[in-house]
Amino acid sequence: MSRVIKELFKHDKRFSFGTTILVLFIMIALISLFTPYNMKAWNTVPRDLPPSWEHPLGTNSMGQDILWKTMVAIKNSLLLGLIAASLSRMIAIVLGLLAGYKGGRFDRIVMTINDSFIIIPLFPVLILIASILRTSLSIIVLGIIIGLFGWAWDARLFRSQILSLKEREFTKTAVLSGMKTSKIITTEHLPYIIPLILAATINNVIWVIGMEVTLSMLGLSNLNTPTIGTMIYWALQYQAIFLEKWNWILTPIIICILLILALYMLSTSISEYLDPRTRLQLIKKE
């Protein structure tokens, strides 16, 4: 496993870019735990200062240090992504694997529900929920809600993977040699789909972060919690574009784009690595 990572890091620029940025953001998230300011309080520092040594990105009109606030926001957004993605992963893996292995009527029922979740426009539905809960939406609650809706695409993906694995020679060999189904799943099939799960999870985190930004910009989350979305929300509330406070409005936008690009590069790199054809090309190049 570590050999594969080393190889990818060396040969795939996207992979090295993605991991570098992501590790950087995770470090920032860890450092943000030592923030000297209370980010929920206003007017802890003078307002509207331009960038200086003391406040490298300046301060905003709410009297908060933009650099520290951004760092805390990165932590919260990553946390949200993690909560929502792990919840939806659990649902997707359980349903996808069960449907794939059981087949028959169970498969058909699960997949019909699954397809409905793919077709139904989730954005208005999430708005409906968020507008009822509004201010009680903490990071955890928001993560759970987004997680409950984001599993359908991937459940289908995992199921199709299992269906093809079930037909492979080595599964038949394992079955004929008397291996238990549970053992086949854990030792023969799971290693195959773990990279796929990883790529799908990263894509899901991207979707969650985008969804958080969108819901926050509508004012539909706990606006006191600093996240990338609420930072943009407050900057827009104070007309940061018209007042040309670029340090305030552009910081979260750039961070958001960087984070999402890094995650996306990572996931495409992993899913391309999964495709044997691209691996062949890599070998040819060398």
Next chain:
Amino acid sequence: MVFKKYFIPRFIQYITVLLIGITMVFIIPRLLPSDPVEHQLNRMTAQGQYLDPAAVEEMRETLQELYGLKGGLFQQYLIYWKRLCTGNLGPSFTQFPTPVIELIKTSLPWTVGLLLVSLMLSWLIGTILGGIKVSFPNSLLTRFMEVFAMGMRPIPYYIMALVLLIVLAFVFPVFPMAGGYSMGAEIGFNFKFLLDLLRHAFLPILSMVMLEIGGWFLQMRNVASNIVEEDYVVYAEASGLPRRKVILHYIMRNALIPQITGLALNLGFIFGGALITEIVFSYPGIGNLLYSAILAGDYNLIMGINIFSIVGVSTAMLVIDLIYPLLDPRVRYQ
């Protein structure tokens, strides 16, 4: 035979989506801990807004009907369906007593226009460029396109729209910042108004097209690069058919089918994106209506838009599914 094998499952799927989606909208407000009815009424009285007592009563009644405080849950559910079947989504609270359906009807043409134009543009350009990419993998344009597609694809609709708004409407004020047409413009079918309409629609369409082109491009590239290796393509090339014919008739045509399936599957997501884009550019469609409903706490309108978008998107998807056999001979001749 085609009918039984192809159309009937599609119809069943359609009905299931409607059932699940609309039931979801029915259940969600009941599952959540806060009571939207009292919350709503408190909010209105707290704002000190003048409300007709009759309006308040009717509001409480519709609210109670919507949130299941009248009669048993099942009875409620039946009433809910009965009202939906007659096309009655109840009145809007903030623009009482205008029915929600009327508000949706006035906003709908804007959203449909935005969605159709951006979908067609991005789908066509993305698909054609994806086909070109596979046919000429080393040309400069397609290599640039690949980098562009990879960079744009994951960006959320909201961020893209905001960046375009800042760059092309504020820093370089080439396009208007908001609205569907200029204030005080004469609405009519003339050149000046159409130009104005186009100028206002340009940025929303651009932001949607830029985001979606990448997805269609990458999907087309992946599918077509598999087809290139198929035996029949190798055979066509070996038999000396003109390259143009091989690309158009052997590669592109076969890769179109998954592209259309993709169109149907992504419709819900793209529709959500259109709503977000409208909100950023204050484009007077359903997205903007939704935004004003959120700001005013107009639950009935939010629910109405929810139900409407579920019905709209799944119907559009059914239509795509029904056109599909015309394009895929395998389904037609089955």
